[in-house]
Amino acid sequence: MSARYVIRRLLQALLILFLVSITVFLLIHIVPGDPARIMLGDRARELDVEILREQLGFNRPLVVQYAGFVGDLAHGDFGDSIRAQRPTMELVWLAAPASLQLTGAALLLAFGIGIPLGVLAAVKRGGVFDRIALSFALIGQSIPAFWLGLVLISFVSLRLGLLPTSGIGGLDHLILPAISLAPTAMGMVLRVTRISMIEVMNEDYVRTATAKGLRPSIVVMKHALKNASIPVITIMGLQVGALLGGAIITETVFAWPGVGRLAVDALIQRDWPVVRTVILLAAFVLVVINVLIDILYASIDKRVQFE
Amino acid sequence: MMAAMADSTDDSTEDERRDRWSHRRQFLLDQGMLAVFGGTVLLVIVLAAFLIPMLSPFESNGQNLTGRLQGPGWTNADGQRHWLGTDGLGRDVLIRVFIGARFSLFISFVAVFGSLMIGTVIGLVAGYRGGLVDDALMRLVDLQLAFPLVLLALALVALIGPSLWNVILVFTLTGWPVFARTIRANALMLKKRDFVEAARGLGASSVRIMCRHILPNSLGPLTVVATFEVAKVLIFESSLSFLGLGVQAPTPTWGNMMADGRSFLNTAWWVMFFPGILLVLTAAASNWSGDGMNSMIDPRLRRR
Numbered sequence: 001m002s003a004r005y006v007i008r009r010l011l012q013a014l015l016i017l018f019l020v021s022i023t024v025f026l027l028i029h030i031v032p033g034d035p036a037r038i039m040l041g042d043r044a045r046e047l048d049v050e051i052l053r054e055q056l057g058f059n060r061p062l063v064v065q066y067a068g069f070v071g072d073l074a075h076g077d078f079g080d081s082i083r084a085q086r087p088t089m090e091l092v093w094l095a096a097p098a099s100l101q102l103t104g105a106a107l108l109l110a111f112g113i114g115i116p117l118g119v120l121a122a123v124k125r126g127g128v129f130d131r132i133a134l135s136f137a138l139i140g141q142s143i144p145a146f147w148l149g150l151v152l153i154s155f156v157s158l159r160l161g162l163l164p165t166s167g168i169g170g171l172d173h174l175i176l177p178a179i180s181l182a183p184t185a186m187g188m189v190l191r192v193t194r195i196s197m198i199e200v201m202n203e204d205y206v207r208t209a210t211a212k213g214l215r216p217s218i219v220v221m222k223h224a225l226k227n228a229s230i231p232v233i234t235i236m237g238l239q240v241g242a243l244l245g246g247a248i249i250t251e252t253v254f255a256w257p258g259v260g261r262l263a264v265d266a267l268i269q270r271d272w273p274v275v276r277t278v279i280l281l282a283a284f285v286l287v288v289i290n291v292l293i294d295i296l297y298a299s300i301d302k303r304v305q306f307e
Numbered sequence: 308m309m310a311a312m313a314d315s316t317d318d319s320t321e322d323e324r325r326d327r328w329s330h331r332r333q334f335l336l337d338q339g340m341l342a343v344f345g346g347t348v349l350l351v352i353v354l355a356a357f358l359i360p361m362l363s364p365f366e367s368n369g370q371n372l373t374g375r376l377q378g379p380g381w382t383n384a385d386g387q388r389h390w391l392g393t394d395g396l397g398r399d400v401l402i403r404v405f406i407g408a409r410f411s412l413f414i415s416f417v418a419v420f421g422s423l424m425i426g427t428v429i430g431l432v433a434g435y436r437g438g439l440v441d442d443a444l445m446r447l448v449d450l451q452l453a454f455p456l457v458l459l460a461l462a463l464v465a466l467i468g469p470s471l472w473n474v475i476l477v478f479t480l481t482g483w484p485v486f487a488r489t490i491r492a493n494a495l496m497l498k499k500r501d502f503v504e505a506a507r508g509l510g511a512s513s514v515r516i517m518c519r520h521i522l523p524n525s526l527g528p529l530t531v532v533a534t535f536e537v538a539k540v541l542i543f544e545s546s547l548s549f550l551g552l553g554v555q556a557p558t559p560t561w562g563n564m565m566a567d568g569r570s571f572l573n574t575a576w577w578v579m580f581f582p583g584i585l586l587v588l589t590a591a592a593s594n595w596s597g598d599g600m601n602s603m604i605d606p607r608l609r610r611r
Contacts, residue, residue: 012449019450031466038466138598142590144542146549147565147583154572154579245457249546253569263458264550267465275462283453 006295013291020283024276025069029062039082039272052082078280079273081266088277092259098168099258103247105178107236110185115232118193119225123216125198133190140187145246149180149253166255177254181246185239192235196228203227230297237293241286342599345534348592352585356408359401365389367406368557371397376575392577394567403559404581410560411586414475415540419533421479426486427529431517433487434494445491448484456481457543464552471554474547478540489532493525527604534597538590545586561586 028035036053037044052058056079057065072079078089114137121133156176157165164173200206201224209219248260255261259278266274360367364387374383374397382388391400433444463477497503498521506516547553548562556563561582568579 012446015446016449016453019446020453023450023454027462027466134598138594139587139591142538142542142587142594144545144583144586144590146546147579147586150565150569150572150579151576151583154576158573241452241455244455245543245546248455248457248461249549252550264461267461268551270465275465279454279458279462282455282458286455287453 005298009291009294009298013287016287017284020280020287021070021073022066024280024283025066027276027279028272034058035272039270041270073280078277081271081274083266083269083271084274088274091262091274092277092281095257095259095262098256099247099251099260101168101174102177102181102251102256102258103243105174106181106243106247107185109178109182110189113182114186114189115193115225118190119197119220121190121194122197122201123220125194130194133194137187137190140183140190143183144249145180145184146249146253148183149177149250152176152180153253166253168257177250177256180253181243181250184246185236185243188239189232189236192232193228196231197224200224200228234293234297237289240289241282244282338599338602340599342596342603345592345595345597345599349589349596352408352589352592353412356405356412359405360409363399363402365399365402367398367402367559369398373397376571376578378575379577391581392575394564394575394578395571400564400577400581403564404561404585407559407561407564407582408585408589410471410554410558411541411544412589414471414478414544414554415537418475418478418482418540418544419536421475422482422536423486423529423533425479426483426488427490427522429483430487430490431494431521434491435498435513435517435521437495441491444487448487451481451484454481457546460543461547461550461552464547469547469552469555474544474553478544482536482540485532485536486529489528490522490525493528494521497521497524527600531597531601531604534593534600538593538597541586541590541593545582 028038031038034049034053035058036049036056040049040052057068060068076089078087078092080086081088081091084091117133117136121130124130153165153176156162163176165176167173197220201220206219206223209223210216214223244260247258248263250256251258251260252264263275263278266272266278371383371393374381374389374393375395377383377389377393377397379390379392379400380388381392389399389401391404394400394403429444429447433441460477460481463481464473467473467477494517498516503516503520506520511519544553545560545562545565548560549566551563551566553562554560556567564582565579568575568577568582571578
């Protein structure tokens with residue numbers, strides 16, 4: 001892989017991050033009205049609004065404000081929460097492990113169910129099992145995580161008294177939120193696995209392996225699945241944003257103390273600096289993941305660089 | 308779905324080839340059925356959203372405090388039956404679910420149509436013009452795709468205030484990149500084709516080529532993306548509404564009904580269940596029709 005490609009891709013990512021910072025900075029300013037007033041709400045005292053305006057520098061020119069904002073970001077200063085009076089970064093840092101735990105568990109479920117079903121569907125393509133698997137995937141992608149969460153709490157926790165309704169704790173607390181969050185990703189993993197398997201199984205090397213008289217199960221597992229897994233990982237990387245979105249509301253339903261719930265609470269309390277930090281970090285994570293995937297992809301498939 | 312039929316070994320016998328062809332026709336027929344099935348379910352839901360509130364004896368905000376949280380099938384003192392039960396204020400869940408359907412469907416159809424328009428213009432120009440214009444417009448797409456959509460939509464609605472048109476605006480402004488990407492890819496492919504070269508040779512203007520040649524040939528993929536987007540916006544809109552950042556109560560939406568139902572998970576599951584199941588059905592119907600159309604128009608299927 002040429003160094004030029006990597007450098008070009010990194011520069012592009014930097015440009016995007018720069019644009020992201022401008023957008024996020026401008027979000028509060030594109031709304032008509034006084035930003036300090038928007039943050040504190042209509043019932044706040046004029047004095048408090050004045051103090052906040054001074055504190056956040058809203059009475060300085062926009063360019064100066066932006067320069068200050070980016071300068072702070074460069075020093076790792078994402079601003080302080082209005083309600084908690086603590087650095088927003090600290091709040092996100094405290095909430096991150098819970099979110100990682102939840103999304104990790106959901107992804108594990110999604111891959112654990114989606115990949116085997118996708119492989120089987122590809123092997124038996126066009127058949128009854130294929131159709132059932134595809135419908136299963138499609139319905140999974142049509143279920144909102146928060147509704148599934150409500151249904152599970154209502155029937156599994158409250159009616160059957162099986163698992164805790166909310167909060168973080170042992171493995172038993174993790175099961176229902178993870179099941180609620182998994183179906184969307186599972187549907188996607190299943191479909192992408194199936195398509196890439198079908199494509200890979202038509203490749204010459206898989207035909208050769210079959211022609212050599214290898215057992216079908218070995219051909220599928222060793223030759224096809226290994227090569228089909230690259231697109232699966234790529235597409236899942238692109239879907240991290242969708243997963244984060246689902247997690248935001250799932251966390252709220254299950255009172256799961258993660259970043260999503262932090263963001264929703266901050267939105268409701270108009271704690272704009274916290275919201276801004278979560279958006280910035282989420283965008284940062286998305287951009288970095290996509291660059292890494294592109295570079296990984298280019299190092300595997302040389303054709304990509306020349307497009 | 309598609310590559311299954313596209314394997315090309317030329318040493319196959321005539322019989323094998325005919326066999327494969329009939330397989331493929333069967334497959335296309337199945338996919339067509341899938342698209343029709345999804346479309347029909349969607350149509351039935353739209354019709355129900357119009358008819359059920361008109362035929363129902365109840366008002367969507369008609370409260371009955373003596374008949375609160377009654378289960379599905381409960382008959383009130385006047386002999387009127389609440390097929391899906393009543394909510395915490397004794398309102399009929401059935402009529403509210405379908406009034407909610409009107410709002411949800413309206414929001415997602417209008418927002419998707421809006422982003423389709425914006426995305427089409429941007430994608431057409433970027434793909435056809437190429438060069439710097441393309442670079443600049445595609446960076447704009449990248450920028451938008453760098454944000455987690457739900458979070459961005461939540462923040463925007465929280466800032467500009469939750470209302471029907473604000474929600475539509477936010478989903479229109481956040482939804483266009485996928486359309487722009489789709490039509491750009493199509494324009495890149497089509498602009499090198501003979502009929503476009505021919506039109507250019509005959510002196511057709513860029514605008515004419517874009518509108519008369521490239522756009523009509525891109526409607527298939529755009530329609531497919533639009534059906535998937537409708538499903539996506541339906542779910543996102545309900546999520547916003549669920550968090551109180553959608554159309555405001557007492558106007559029923561699927562999201563705010565589910566939020567209401569959260570208080571009665573133990574006693575009255577039907578309050579949150581029915582809006583959700585209708586949402587799943589509508590989103591699935593939309594995805595079904597998109598899937599069906601997608602496999603019908605996929606070029607890899609038409610190869611032979």
